[in-house]
Amino acid sequence: MRFIPVLLVFLVAYAQALGQRSFPFSKTSVPPGSKKHFKIPVSDGNNSTYIPITVFHGANPGPVLGITAGIHGYEYPPILAAQRLNQQIDPNGLSGTIILVQIANVPAFLGRSPFVNPIDGKNLNRSFPGKEEGSITERIAHIITKEVIAKSSFFVDMHGGDAPEDLQPYNSWYQSDILSETSKKGQEMALAMGFDYVIVFNISKERLEKPSLFCSQEAFHRNIPSVDIECGRLGMPGNEETNQIVQGVFSLLGHLNMMSITRTPKKTPIIVAKRSTIKSRSTGFFCTDKKAGDTIKAGTQVGYITDFFGTKLEDISSPQDGIILYMIGTPPINAGETLMNIGILPNTLNQK
Numbered sequence: 335m336r337f338i339p340v341l342l343v344f345l346v347a348y349a350q351a352l353g354q355r356s357f358p359f360s361k362t363s364v365p366p367g368s369k370k371h372f373k374i375p376v377s378d379g380n381n382s383t384y385i386p387i388t389v390f391h392g393a394n395p396g397p398v399l400g401i402t403a404g405i406h407g408y409e410y411p412p413i414l415a416a417q418r419l420n421q422q423i424d425p426n427g428l429s430g431t432i433i434l435v436q437i438a439n440v441p442a443f444l445g446r447s448p449f450v451n452p453i454d455g456k457n458l459n460r461s462f463p464g465k466e467e468g469s470i471t472e473r474i475a476h477i478i479t480k481e482v483i484a485k486s487s488f489f490v491d492m493h494g495g496d497a498p499e500d501l502q503p504y505n506s507w508y509q510s511d512i513l514s515e516t517s518k519k520g521q522e523m524a525l526a527m528g529f530d531y532v533i534v535f536n537i538s539k540e541r542l543e544k545p546s547l548f549c550s551q552e553a554f555h556r557n558i559p560s561v562d563i564e565c566g567r568l569g570m571p572g573n574e575e576t577n578q579i580v581q582g583v584f585s586l587l588g589h590l591n592m593m594s595i596t597r598t599p600k601k602t603p604i605i606v607a608k609r610s611t612i613k614s615r616s617t618g619f620f621c622t623d624k625k626a627g628d629t630i631k632a633g634t635q636v637g638y639i640t641d642f643f644g645t646k647l648e649d650i651s652s653p654q655d656g657i658i659l660y661m662i663g664t665p666p667i668n669a670g671e672t673l674m675n676i677g678i679l680p681n682t683l684n685q686k
């Protein structure tokens with residue numbers, strides 16, 4: 335009689351080897367070689383919304399890639415890229431599964447609200463891992479953590495420059511000596527996506543022990559290789575940036591062997607391991623002729639701030655040689671806010 339359980343185990347393994355099993359998601363399952371759309375409801379009792387998610391379940395087995403767009407609802411190129419990915423990814427040509435959050439923050443998208451969810455005024459990308467019984471934003475974070483991040487073998491969170499943010503496109507990976515294997519895989523993912531600049535997010539042991547706050551960092555805290563994309567500027571629905579994101583995701587799918595994709599060789603990206611921040615000491619108007627992507631020298635004046643009557647309050651100059659990765663590209667500025675984020679380029683690192 336002993337051979338019967340052995341035979342059963344063998345038969346189950348044989349059946350699995352023959353083909354991909356269905357992927358369970360949100361009280362149902364997605365058959366191999368198909369995709370399904372979901373609207374996951376979110377409610378705090380008074381307010382309600384939903385999260386539109388598409389699950390692509392490949393015909394062949396493979397890893398699970400989680401992708402989020404619209405964590406910030408005013409950052410359109412990632413959201414438009416997700417719409418295109420929805421049309422272009424063929425589950426029959428896919429090995430593994432993609433869980434694609436089309437728009438994480440629907441209230442911010444429909445409410446045309448930069449940075450925060452207009453229902454509770456919270457920034458979703460400072461709310462991870464979220465709270466099951468929290469405010470609406472905290473509940474969105476909780477559902478994305480549970481339904482998307484926790485199920486992923488690899489993870490990508492897609493952003494762009496919000497309404498006042500001018501941005502040089504880049505992507506980034508999380509780096510920690512404690513999670514060295516995961517960091518290495520994240521680095522390989524980031525480098526495979528074809529961005530000209532790749533940023534290293536160094537995460538200390540102390541930081542790893544605190545709540546992640548950021549969506550992609552939640553994945554990293556869970557030992558999942560995780561990449562951020564920043565592509566798009568000033569809240570505009572840029573076609574070029576949207577294309578760049580779509581191409582980046584397809585390159586990543588090729589790198590992860592989830593799709594057979596012939597990638598055109600890219601020039602080696604510039605890795606930015608150090609950044610420097612310029613903050614404003616004054617409140618008023620930020621006046622500048624610089625834009626993201628400009629390279630600047632230490633000591634160069636990059637702008638000035640005036641009060642509401644046009645009187646200059648302070649000159650702003652760069653503390654470093656480098657490239658402007660991010661800057662405020664519109665006039666309003668409050669004391670203490672970041673004006674610019676300067677990426678220190680590898681060839682200038684030893685000069686300081």
Ligand SMILES: [Zn+2]
Nearest residue numbers: 406409493494
């Ligand atoms: Zn964002």
